[in-house]
Amino acid sequence: MMPLPTAKPINVPQVLEQALAFHHQGRLVDADRLYGVILAARPEHFDALQMRGLIRLAVGDLTQALNLVAAALKQRPTSPQVLLNYGMVLNAMNRHEEALASFEAALKHKKRYAEALNNRGAVLAALDRNEEALDGYRRAIDIKPDYAEAWSNMGNVLKTLVRYDDALAAFDRAIKLQPKNSKNHNNRGTVFSSLKRYDEALACYDQALALDPRSHEALHNRGSVLRSLGRHIEALADLEKAIAINPAHAPAYFNRGSVLADFNRAVDAAASYDAAAQIDPKFTEAKIAAAIAELPILFRNENEIAERRAAYGKRLAALNGEITTENAAKYLKAVGGNQPFYLAYQGQNDRELQSIYGRIVCRIVGAHYPPAPPVDPPVPGEPIRVGIVSGFFYHHSNWKIPIKGWLSQIDRQRFRLFGYHTGLKTDGETQIATSMCERFVQGPMSIAKWRETIETDKLHALIYPEVGMDEISVHLAAQRIAPAQFNSWGHPDTSGFPTLDYYLSSDLMEGPDAADHYSEKLVRLANLSIYYEPPVTKPVALSRSELGLRDDALVFWCGQSVYKYLPQYDHVFAQIAKLVGNCQFAFLKHQGASVVSDVFQERLQRAFAAEGLNAADYCVVMPRLDRDKFVAAIGLSDVVLDSIGWSGCNSTLEGLEHNMPVVTLAGEFMRGRHTSAIFQMMGITDTIASSVEDYVALAVRLAREPSLREDLKRRIANNKARLFFDRAPVRDLENFIERAVRGG
Numbered sequence: 191m192m193p194l195p196t197a198k199p200i201n202v203p204q205v206l207e208q209a210l211a212f213h214h215q216g217r218l219v220d221a222d223r224l225y226g227v228i229l230a231a232r233p234e235h236f237d238a239l240q241m242r243g244l245i246r247l248a249v250g251d252l253t254q255a256l257n258l259v260a261a262a263l264k265q266r267p268t269s270p271q272v273l274l275n276y277g278m279v280l281n282a283m284n285r286h287e288e289a290l291a292s293f294e295a296a297l298k299h300k301k302r303y304a305e306a307l308n309n310r311g312a313v314l315a316a317l318d319r320n321e322e323a324l325d326g327y328r329r330a331i332d333i334k335p336d337y338a339e340a341w342s343n344m345g346n347v348l349k350t351l352v353r354y355d356d357a358l359a360a361f362d363r364a365i366k367l368q369p370k371n372s373k374n375h376n377n378r379g380t381v382f383s384s385l386k387r388y389d390e391a392l393a394c395y396d397q398a399l400a401l402d403p404r405s406h407e408a409l410h411n412r413g414s415v416l417r418s419l420g421r422h423i424e425a426l427a428d429l430e431k432a433i434a435i436n437p438a439h440a441p442a443y444f445n446r447g448s449v450l451a452d453f454n455r456a457v458d459a460a461a462s463y464d465a466a467a468q469i470d471p472k473f474t475e476a477k478i479a480a481a482i483a484e485l486p487i488l489f490r491n492e493n494e495i496a497e498r499r500a501a502y503g504k505r506l507a508a509l510n511g512e513i514t515t516e517n518a519a520k521y522l523k524a525v526g527g528n529q530p531f532y533l534a535y536q537g538q539n540d541r542e543l544q545s546i547y548g549r550i551v552c553r554i555v556g557a558h559y560p561p562a563p564p565v566d567p568p569v570p571g572e573p574i575r576v577g578i579v580s581g582f583f584y585h586h587s588n589w590k591i592p593i594k595g596w597l598s599q600i601d602r603q604r605f606r607l608f609g610y611h612t613g614l615k616t617d618g619e620t621q622i623a624t625s626m627c628e629r630f631v632q633g634p635m636s637i638a639k640w641r642e643t644i645e646t647d648k649l650h651a652l653i654y655p656e657v658g659m660d661e662i663s664v665h666l667a668a669q670r671i672a673p674a675q676f677n678s679w680g681h682p683d684t685s686g687f688p689t690l691d692y693y694l695s696s697d698l699m700e701g702p703d704a705a706d707h708y709s710e711k712l713v714r715l716a717n718l719s720i721y722y723e724p725p726v727t728k729p730v731a732l733s734r735s736e737l738g739l740r741d742d743a744l745v746f747w748c749g750q751s752v753y754k755y756l757p758q759y760d761h762v763f764a765q766i767a768k769l770v771g772n773c774q775f776a777f778l779k780h781q782g783a784s785v786v787s788d789v790f791q792e793r794l795q796r797a798f799a800a801e802g803l804n805a806a807d808y809c810v811v812m813p814r815l816d817r818d819k820f821v822a823a824i825g826l827s828d829v830v831l832d833s834i835g836w837s838g839c840n841s842t843l844e845g846l847e848h849n850m851p852v853v854t855l856a857g858e859f860m861r862g863r864h865t866s867a868i869f870q871m872m873g874i875t876d877t878i879a880s881s882v883e884d885y886v887a888l889a890v891r892l893a894r895e896p897s898l899r900e901d902l903k904r905r906i907a908n909n910k911a912r913l914f915f916d917r918a919p920v921r922d923l924e925n926f927i928e929r930a931v932r933g934g
Contacts, residue, residue, distance in 0.1 A: 218245050236265050247279050255279045270300035281313050289313045304334040315347050323347050338367035342374050349381050352636045357381045372402035383415050391415045406436040414445045422783040425449050440470035451483050452783045459483040474521040479528040481505035488789050492758040495536050506546050518557035526661035534683035535753050537835040541684050545709045548686025555668035562671045565648045573606045574931050577649045581613035581660030583623040587840040588680035593655050595721030597626040599920040608647050612662035637665045650931045656680025674930040682861040684708040698867035699860045716918040724914050725844045730822040738810045744773040744893045747827035752780045752790045754836040760797035765886050767808045768801045770893040777811045829892045832865045839864035846910050851902040853888045855879040872909040
């Protein structure tokens with residue numbers, strides 16, 4: 191009988207040396223093979239166990255990595271190096287508390303261990319213990335000043351803490367140390383993106399991709415910033431590339447959902463968000479975004495409104511059941527990034543849906559931020575401290591209506607005013623706002639820092655002029671920071687937030703049953719509810735031909751955002767055109783993806799074809815205009831047609847420079863009654879229609895009777911002064927705040 195062959199003995203030190211060389215060169219497959227050869231001969235070989243465990247960690251085989259490193263740790267339980275590696279594997283498995291304990295043990299045996307401090311910081315950051323993480327990174331850098339990874343990690347934590355300048359400095363240091371590390375350039379870009387400095391962010395991502403063309407993270411981030419720059423087709427292409435490279439990268443599916451929503455593809459957007467949540471169940475942002483994605487920007491037909499509204503309601507109900515008091519803390523990052531902005535444009539009572547949404551948001555935020563310590567009510571004679579939180583303390587319609595007038599006119603003997611600008615944009619109006627406040631604070635800051643800042647002022651009343659348009663404001667409005675908290679009509683819909691007590695509105699803009707539209711208690715301030723001064727615009731040389739309008743046509747100005755136009759009213763334009771003849775309707779393109787404007791034009795084509803007309807002969811959808819050109823364009827028109835269901839307000843007021851007659855139809859909800867209230871205030875009700883049919887008839891009559899148009903212009907010119915310098919709403923506001931704060 192032949193003897194069995196025996197394995198040829200190996201020179202373990204020589205094989206280990208070669209394996210380590212391969213490992214250092216990044217030839218992980220070759221290194222892994224040689225470590226395996228060693229372990230086949232000597233299963234307890236310490237270095238081979240540890241180093242093969244690191245390779246398993248690098249390729250994502252976490253269970254095997256843990257087994258290998260644990261076997262090495264069993265041999266040397268006090269080895270700082272093995273404790274470090276063991277913690278790294280545990281951290282990759284999201285076993286953060288165990289990982290933290292392993293890093294702490296490594297530091298116990300080696301106090302000045304920069305790598306352990308760095309990895310300990312990563313775990314602390316994952317546990318949202320960012321200040322502790324930051325301290326750890328600083329200690330690591332003190333030990334090892336050229337530690338590029340620690341600089342980069344510190345930059346990420348500083349970004350999380352909204353310390354953007356410091357974050358940029360940290361990433362700059364990391365790049366100086368490792369100029370060819372694409373991740374550092376990518377991370378630097380995320381700071382510029384947070385600052386809305388998109389061109390600089392794009393340059394960083396381009397540099398990252400030049401160094402590593404297959405960086406799915408850089409492609410994903412580049413796609414996100416291209417979306418912000420309005421380059422939607424390129425954005426979608428980058429996100430698709432990122433997904434192709436790494437099909438398990440949930441954020442790429444999330445941002446693809448955002449781009450698809452921009453393309454008005456509600457169903458596809460929701461599906462992409464769902465895919466993100468399926469890949470990463472902890473990606474809570476995707477779950478809320480999927481619900482909100484059911485609300486498209488623009489509807490193709492009237493039936494779609496009911497379909498999408500029902501789909502949104504179904505998802506909202508599911509979220510309300512899923513997000514409990516016990517698990518709500520996991521959803522904080524999901525708040526504010528996606529908001530049901532377009533719900534209000536469906537022309538229906540949103541109180542029930544918004545109340546569900548508001549309870550969900552307040553449940554999530556409340557899990558992190560308990561009510562602020564109680565503030566003592568003002569003693570007799572003590573001024574009431576009032577704060578205003580807004581992301582729009584600059585030349586924006588929400589600043590002009592209503593913030594600026596309230597700030598400028600509130601009695602400083604009775605009230606002390608504090609402004610909190612949660613946005614990044616500033617201009618000359620920001621300086622005016624600063625001068626009007628006893629204290630004016632601007633970010634960027636973390637939510638926790640904003641909360642702390644506002645708390646220090648011990649406010650009696652806190653006003654949110656708009657809820658639903660600014661991420662930071664939503665987080666703050668969902669907390670109880672002041673005894674009396676107010677919402678208002680910067681975004682004219684109820685918030686549904688149980689933390690907001692009152693809704694400041696206009697008496698003239700609300701119908702008799704308006705209280706049923708709000709979860710807050712409705713406060714009807716006198717007249718238009720605002721103190722407003724005549725707007726100042728710069729004269730602009732503009733001709734009809736530049737806008738695509740005919741000199742001989744009767745021009746109807748319809749310059750509202752396209753999502754204000756509901757499909758059930760498209761026939762109005764076609765009917766007017768059929769009766770008037772030589773006329774044109776001037777619309778504005780959607781500010782985002784062009785496909786939304788395409789959908790609107792397709793709707794117009796169907797409506798006009800139903801009347802035997804070609805929409806192209808009557809409808810001009812022109813590019814967006816800056817403010818001065820916008821006002822000048824109104825002056826080139828003959829009649830303004832107010833959008834039905836969501837009325838113009840700021841545009842109506844600014845267009846009064848030309849004394850233009852406006853045909854309007856007072857809707858059921860406040861958001862559909864702005865223009866009718868403005869004309870009631872002027873005492874001119876001739877162009878306020880009582881029905882859709884009356885709206886058409888009024889438009890046709892104004893088109894056919896130039897003398898009527900001139901008479902209305904004369905009356906508007908004589909009466910519009912009634913709209914300006916009205917202190918009655920401010921007195922109402924002052925008195926109501928007094929009652930809400932002092933009682934009585």
